[in-house]
Amino acid sequence: MNNLTPILEAKKIHKVFWQGNRELEVLKGLDLRIFRGEAICIMGASGAGKSTFLQILGTLDRPTKGELYYDGISLLKKSDDELSTFRNKSMGFVFQFHHLLNEFTALENVMMPLQIAGLAQRDCEKTATKLLTFLDLRQRLGHYPKELSGGESQRVAIARALVSSPSILFADEPTGNLDSINGQKIQDLFFELKEKLNLTLIVVSHDTNFARRFPKILQLRDGMWV
Amino acid sequence: MKLKLQIILRYLKSQSHTLKVTTLLSSLGVILGVSCLVLTMAVVSGVQTLIQKSVTDLTGDMILVYRGNHFDTDILKQELKKVTPEFLALTPFVSSQGIVVKKNQILGIVLHGIQESSAGNVLHIRSRIIHGDFNLEKKDSLDNVIIGKEIAKKLKIHIGDTFQVVIPRPSQEKIQSFSPIVQKFRLAGIADFGKFDYNEKVIVTTDQVVQNLLGLEGQYVGAYLKFRNTEKVPELTNKISEALGADYKVRSWKDLNHNFFSAVELEKVVIFIVVLFIVIVASFNVSSTIFVGVLRKFADISILKTLGATRKFIIKLFVLQGVFMGVVSSFLGILLGVLLALIIRHTKLINVPGDIYKFDYLPIDIRFTDLGVIFLVTVLICFLSSILPARRGANLKPIEGLKYE
Numbered sequence: 307m308n309n310l311t312p313i314l315e316a317k318k319i320h321k322v323f324w325q326g327n328r329e330l331e332v333l334k335g336l337d338l339r340i341f342r343g344e345a346i347c348i349m350g351a352s353g354a355g356k357s358t359f360l361q362i363l364g365t366l367d368r369p370t371k372g373e374l375y376y377d378g379i380s381l382l383k384k385s386d387d388e389l390s391t392f393r394n395k396s397m398g399f400v401f402q403f404h405h406l407l408n409e410f411t412a413l414e415n416v417m418m419p420l421q422i423a424g425l426a427q428r429d430c431e432k433t434a435t436k437l438l439t440f441l442d443l444r445q446r447l448g449h450y451p452k453e454l455s456g457g458e459s460q461r462v463a464i465a466r467a468l469v470s471s472p473s474i475l476f477a478d479e480p481t482g483n484l485d486s487i488n489g490q491k492i493q494d495l496f497f498e499l500k501e502k503l504n505l506t507l508i509v510v511s512h513d514t515n516f517a518r519r520f521p522k523i524l525q526l527r528d529g530m531w532v
Numbered sequence: 533m534k535l536k537l538q539i540i541l542r543y544l545k546s547q548s549h550t551l552k553v554t555t556l557l558s559s560l561g562v563i564l565g566v567s568c569l570v571l572t573m574a575v576v577s578g579v580q581t582l583i584q585k586s587v588t589d590l591t592g593d594m595i596l597v598y599r600g601n602h603f604d605t606d607i608l609k610q611e612l613k614k615v616t617p618e619f620l621a622l623t624p625f626v627s628s629q630g631i632v633v634k635k636n637q638i639l640g641i642v643l644h645g646i647q648e649s650s651a652g653n654v655l656h657i658r659s660r661i662i663h664g665d666f667n668l669e670k671k672d673s674l675d676n677v678i679i680g681k682e683i684a685k686k687l688k689i690h691i692g693d694t695f696q697v698v699i700p701r702p703s704q705e706k707i708q709s710f711s712p713i714v715q716k717f718r719l720a721g722i723a724d725f726g727k728f729d730y731n732e733k734v735i736v737t738t739d740q741v742v743q744n745l746l747g748l749e750g751q752y753v754g755a756y757l758k759f760r761n762t763e764k765v766p767e768l769t770n771k772i773s774e775a776l777g778a779d780y781k782v783r784s785w786k787d788l789n790h791n792f793f794s795a796v797e798l799e800k801v802v803i804f805i806v807v808l809f810i811v812i813v814a815s816f817n818v819s820s821t822i823f824v825g826v827l828r829k830f831a832d833i834s835i836l837k838t839l840g841a842t843r844k845f846i847i848k849l850f851v852l853q854g855v856f857m858g859v860v861s862s863f864l865g866i867l868l869g870v871l872l873a874l875i876i877r878h879t880k881l882i883n884v885p886g887d888i889y890k891f892d893y894l895p896i897d898i899r900f901t902d903l904g905v906i907f908l909v910t911v912l913i914c915f916l917s918s919i920l921p922a923r924r925g926a927n928l929k930p931i932e933g934l935k936y937e
Contacts, residue, residue, distance in 0.1 A: 366838060366930040387842040394840020405835050405934065409542035419839045421535045
């Protein structure tokens with residue numbers, strides 16, 4: 307695919323939830339074109355539909371109506387299992403809460419996407435160790451999530467999101483659960499990694515300071531772009 | 533598979549106290565069910581083995597009855613060796629029906645004349661003696677015999693007592709008439725042949741005694757055969773019968789008690805299915821334990837799906853938990869069952885009325901094939917019981933579980 311083809315393109319995305327008999331339209335025909343290496347921040351008030359839209363872009367949920375393309379290929383025609391495999395190879399996710407697997411060490415958590423992909427144990431361990439060392443977590447490889455601080459947990463989660471070398475990194479309020487110092491460190495890390503790995507970065511946040519650092523900011527209100 | 537096993541083992545290890553108790557209790561149900569199965573199968577197999585051994589101890593693994601006048605045992609041996617390498621030895625016999633007469637009491641019997649020199653290679657009568665000795669030598673011009681314990685009981689004969697046996701011998705002149713031959717014997721030993729009809733009918737003596745009574749000088753009516761593997765003998769019947777031709781009637785130990793063995797085999801299947809219901813009921817607990825595990829791991833399932841785990845991956849993960857519980861529970865159940873079976877066998881703890889069941893205590897035979905079938909069926913049941921909760925986990929959308937956090 308050439309540089310004129312968006313890496314991710316959403317067309318007329320609608321999402322409707324049902325609360326009993328009441329229909330709740332959260333997304334009202336959103337369009338979005340994101341090119342390789344772009345960094346965008348989606349902002350909006352609580353309930354505006356930011357997270358829902360991010361989940362649809364990340365194939366974690368399906369829209370009620372609309373189309374989604376990755377490098378020109380329709381993603382919504384793929385089965386759930388095909389989408390899982392696609393996510394494993396092409397997408398990384400960081401959430402507000404680190405969502406690490408509590409029964410596994412930091413190293414094992416980061417190895418998990420590679421192991422799911424079926425890579426050899428030794429290769430997984432090597433890649434994960436290298437990444438955690440880069441993120442200054444060399445001393446925390448054998449620690450369990452409950453033994454890590456909030457900032458460390460979030461860095462492990464970032465390492466896990468990046469270990470498969472995805473093209474797109476999605477982050478939903480990645481600093482929302484951190485104090486200002488750790489939050490700042492994580493923000494810096496996002497941009498450092500974006501440059502270093504030529505990542506496409508799609509972040510949802512209502513932190514205006516964080517959003518200002520993005521070249522492109524999109525505002526969402528009541529399921530529509532402002 | 534290694535990753536899935538690693539995940540499940542971590543989950544089992546890190547379970548909450550409540551879930552650990554639930555897992556333990558549901559596994560305990562399977563363990564008890566499996567041990568019941570092991571014990572039941574050991575008793576049924578024990579009965580099979582007991583009766584089979586009774587037959588083979590007295591008449592070998594197979595009986596050949598010659599339809600002609602005389603056969604050569606050496607030639608027969610050579611032919612049998614050619615037919616199957618399973619063949620080990622044979623001993624010729626001659627037998628006749630007759631009547632025992634003692635103090636105005638009479639009893640129909642079968643007089644077995646065995647060749648003493650070769651009988652030990654095929655039969656195990658000596659080990660069946662419960663009173664007296666296995667001594668068939670002539671003493672004071674009287675031939676010694678071994679009789680079944682029911683004959684001794686009915687006619688009140690004791691070791692050293694003498695009694696008469698009447699044999700009907702076909703008349704040389706008139707085709708349809710018989711002339712009775714009477715011979716006196718001394719009782720040398722009383723045997724428990726393990727089967728009621730053997731114990732109330734069989735009298736064992738030497739081949740020469742029966743040959744003399746019947747006027748069959750040096751002739752035998754057939755031979756008892758011994759093979760390497762008794763279990764395989766019924767399969768060899770047709771092969772041997774075809775090779776030896778119409779001159780011989782061939783019957784395996786199973787043919788001699790065909791109805792009994794068929795009935796026991798059918799009963800074994802029915803009892804297995806009935807007792808298996810304990811395991812099936814216990815497997816519902818396994819199913820609910822896995823279901824609770826799935827509910828508690830909604831978030832983790834979502835994370836794994838976000839990281840790229842497919843539906844199949846999640847199904848395999850929780851099915852593996854069911855199979856793991858099945859393997860561990862059936863292994864422990866088999867251990868417990870075998871232990872109980874061995875205790876019952878060695879202590880003869882459970883007595884049964886011998887005159888009804890033909891054995892005085894519960895016979896126990898632990899067969900690896902029985903244990904193998906029990907193990908596989910239990911693991912299969914646990915596998916099936918884990919599919920439903922595993923599918924519930926697999927159907928979870930990635931975002932669903934993350935909302936629960």
